[in-house]
Amino acid sequence: MADTKPKNFRVIIVGGSIAGLTLAHCLMHHGIDFVVLEGRNEIAPQEGASISIWANASLAVDQLGILDDLLAEVEPxxxxxxxxxxxxxxxYLTAPGLSKIEHGYDNAFLERRKILQIFYKHLGDRQDSVLTSKKVTRVEHADTHVVAHCEDGSSFQGDIVIGADGVRSKIRSEMWDHMDTLGLQKEAKxxxxxxxxxxxxLFGIASPVPGIKAPDILRTFGEGWSLLVVSGKHDKVYFFLFTRLDRKYKSHEIPRFNHAEMDQHVAPHLNRPVTDTIPFSEVYKRAEVRNWxxxxxxxxEHWSSDRFACVGDASHKMTPNAGYGANSAIESSVALTNHIAAMLKENPEPKTEDISRTFKEWETDRKERLIPTWDTAAMFCRLESGANLKFRILKYFLKPLIDMGHRSTVESIAGGEAVSCLPFPERSFQGLVPWKCHDDLSSIVKEKTWQRVLAGLPLLGFTGLAFATMVPVVLKVIPQMEDIVKLGTWTTRTGGIVNLQLPLFNLKALDEALRPMIAFFLPAITGSDVVSRAQTFPFINDLGGIFAIWMLESYRKAQTLPAPLLPIIMGALSQLGGIGIFGPIYYFIQYLQVSLLQTSFANYRETEPTTTYTLLFALTxxxxxxxxxxxxxxxLESRKWWNALWQIYPVTVPLLQLPLNKLLNPKSEGSANPEIRVQNRQKSLTAIRVAYRSIAVASALGFLYARYTAPAGSSALSIFWPGLTKPESSFEGGVAWFLQWDQIISMGAGFTWLALRFRELKRSGAKFSWWRGITGLVGTTCAFGPGAAFALGWGLKEELVYKVGLRK
Known part of the structure; x- marks a missing residue:
């Protein structure tokens, strides 16, 4: 232990809670003196409470040397x-079982009393600093110290006082009174x-129930109520019956319950299902201890004031449905001691303003993670109990909701707090997901949302360029296009006639919507403009590969409905208004949605191989x-019909893929077996390789065909580059100009998006040469076209993501 402060700096911890004992352990390892004042006459009373310990808290508990004893009491x-x-x-989900694979730590569930006993035991010689029957009644705040006065007449002096005394915190109340003296009456009110x-x-612990076995978590979603039943070691059952009150109560009117009325309260819920065969009555009648x-x-808003601070439920009390309370309390305590230790290292004799500043820095840092956690806990409680129509509907979409929630939870857990003076345990390096507190990751995990927005702004610059170049032209072309549709026929330069009045799909609204879009491409697909044909064919051929990449980006880890909606919507808008306008917007949104710096590379990368293969089939x-x-x-009439079918590919490709995917994709929730997980990742990468190589070949063939069949005397520059002068006023000239800019701008935005992704990978430790990458990009574009270059660039990104994911 490092002694970094004068021996007289002392922390008074009020409350022998999990937060309080975590503070004691952390302070002990930092070499900071402390005393714990617990109002009850024992440190670990039996109250029927049980709590979960997730990986984000397990990291610090492992550092403190306590975790092994906790794990001995649980079934993961x-x-x-x-x-x-x-x-x-x-x-049915296996997410809890994946915790050890992802983070190195199992999820645990056990009696709160057991946790307190183990935490207390591990204080060793410092157990004498934990005093029971010391109910604090008043705190005296002086300029240089604080004094805690207890009900038995004793008093304790220290430099700071930390309230870890729960939801009805006396220290929090004393802090508010202190705020009143500082002129902060409105804030305190x-x-x-x-x-x-x-x-x-209503919660408790029951003896084993036939049919309920470890390691299961059983949740029942009701309306106005919900159930949580967890099976632990030796099949001991922990149960929770949550019920909604008749109204929302404010702090001064929150009811207290008569325990003699528990049976009356639970009676309407005895037949509620715990499973399809087990009613809640089977659990409740075996209750050994219960509480209400x-x-x-x-x-x-205020967790501290001068020499006061509050942690755990005293500062952030949340509903227990999601199991975040104790874990957040442990994290807050760890973070607070890290800040205190850093302050003392810099200034061994801090004044009140130094302490206050340190506390505020702790609050700011901690709230960044805590606020989303608190919001999620509140939402989950209301989702389980069907608090309103929205939640009653959402419960039928639990699988995609929990899939998405799991991805964000994985990232949140990876940000767990670590004790700054202790080494990282070996277990913390064994998960697939890198911990953000590890030194080798400290430089890549601090990117804020505004920084990502700023980095992504060049993408929106491409949309601005599109409005400046493409929109003025298309506004001139639209009246000419409408005239062609009204006329009902199109005559090519060689005398061929295309009838635009014939039905396409025998759907009047769809046919009418598609006719102007078909007319726009008639100069190219009929060969009336041979130069435009040479540019347009490889361009719209490339769009297939671009759309496939967009879809694959949305298929990461879980096939959920909301994620693919972005490429489908942006693809449809691109067909209507040009990918040069909407493509950059897609890249900007996607860049903000998914950060490679803050995402588990293993989870970010994985797609179901069958999903990738069915997408390629549907795309073809x-x-x-x-x-x-x-x-x-x-x-020519056939070309017109096929072009109409091509126009709607952002919708038809997903519709073709969906039944194939349902038919061929195995229903799997993943595996906790490391070998199977590695095999799945390799299969996923193999499918991705097939995808990007196939896309690159298709794009290259289209480009080479167009290039070598272009009219004699036309250069690549004249075919693909629109030039700076305004186009001729003819319909064909305007269309050609629009499509050239559409291609240049959309591909420029795509390459910029790739550059942003490679920048993230570089900061994540990926090894590659920018110079070689840019040279290869330019060379591939010149030789095989921009579509092939984009596909291969995306493929290289996937390969690097895989390598970085393995290393982390």
Whole structure:
């Protein structure tokens, strides 16, 4: 232990809670003196409470040398079964079982009393600094110290006082009174009124129940109520019945419950399903200990004032449904001691203003993670109990919701706090997801949202360029295009006639919407403008590969409906208004949505191989074949029809893929087996390789064909570069100009997006040469076209993501 401060600096911890004992351990390892004042007459009373310890808290607990004893008391959690109020299985998940694979730590669930006993035991010689029957009644705040006065007449002096005394914190109340003396009466008044209560919880511990076995988590989603039942070691059962109160209560009116009325309270819920075959009555009748309490909620604005600070439930009380409370308390305590230790290292004799500044820095840093956690806990409680129509509907979409939630949870857990003076345990390096607190990652995890927005702004610059170049031209072309549609026919330069009045799909609204879009491409697909044909064919051929990459980016890890909507919508808009306008917007949104710096590379990369292969099949049928046939069908009328089919590929490709994917994709929630996980990652990469190489070949063939069949005397520059002078006023000239700029701008935005991704990978430790990459990009573009270069660039990004993911 490093002694970094004078021996007389002393921390008074009020409350022998999990937060309080975590503070004691951390201070002990930092070499900072402390005393713990617990109001009850024992440190670990039996109250029927049980809590979960997730990986984000396990990291610090492992550093403190406590984790092994905790794990000896638990069966690691592996499965979650979500049931409806009718006993129908809504979803089955293996996310808890993946925790050790992802982070190096199992999820644990055990009695709160056991945790307190183990934490207390590991204080060793410092157990004598934990005093029971010391109920603090008043705190005296002086310029240089604080004094805590206890009900038994004793008093304790220290430099700071930290309230770890729970939801009804005396120290928090004393802090508010102190704020009043500082002229902060309005702020203190708001804090006193911040706590609310909408739910209560009847919880307890039961003897084994037939049919409920470790390592299962059983959740039942009701309306106005919900159930959580967890099986632990030796099949001991921990149960929670959450019910919604008749209204939302404010802090001063939160009800207290008569324990003699527990049976009456639970009676309407005894037949609620725990599973499809087990009612709650089977659990409740085996209860060995039980309790009934209101579920207060409060996220306070002020966690500290001068020499006062509060941690755990005293500063951020949340509902327990998601199991975040104790884990957040541990993290807050670890973070607070890290800040205190850093302050003392810099200034061994801090004044009140130094302490206050340190506390505020801790608050700011901690709230960045805590606020989303608190919000998620509140949302999850209301989702389980069907608090309103929205939540009652969402419970039927649990699988995609939890998939998306799991991805964000993985990232959140990876940001868990670590004790700054202790080494990282070996276990913390064994997960697939890198911990953000590891030294080798400290330089790449601090990118803020505004920094990403700033980095991504050049993408929106391409949209601005599109409005400056493409929009004025298309505004001139549209009236000419409308005249062609009204006329009903198009005559090519060689005398061929295309009838635009014939039905396409025998759907009047769709046919009418497509006719102007077909007319726009008639100069190219009929060969009336041979130069434009040489540019347009490889360009719209490339669009298939671009769309495939967009879709693959949305398929990461789990196939959920909301994610693919972005490429589908942006693809459809690109067909209507030009990918030069909407493509950069897609890249900007996608860049903000997914950060390689803050995402598990293993989770970011994985797609189901079958999903990748079915996408390639659907892309061939829905985009490549219509594109090819619209240029090379013998009859002009056939070209028109195939072009109409090509126009709607952002919709038809997903529609073609969906049934194939449902039919061929195995329903799997993943595996906790490391060998299987490695095999799955390799299969995913193999499929990705097939995809990007196939796309590159298709784009290269289209480019080479167009290049070597172009009119004699036309250069690549004249075919693909629009030039700086305004186009001629003819319909053909305007269309050609528009499509040239559409290609230049969209590909420029795509390459810029790739550059941003490579920048992230470089900062993540990927090894590559910028010079060689740029040279290869330019060379591939000149030789095989921009579509092939983009596909190969994306493929290189995937290869690097895979390598970095393995190393981390």
């Amino acid at each position: 959690l592996e499965y979650v079964y979500n049931w409806s109020d009718k006993g129908k299985l809504l979803s 708001k804090e006193r009124e911040r706590m609310t209560c909408e739910y209560d919880c 309490a209101p579920l207060e909620e409060a996220l306070y 049928a829905g985009q490549y074949i219509p594109c090819l046939t619209s240029f090379f069908a013998p009859a």
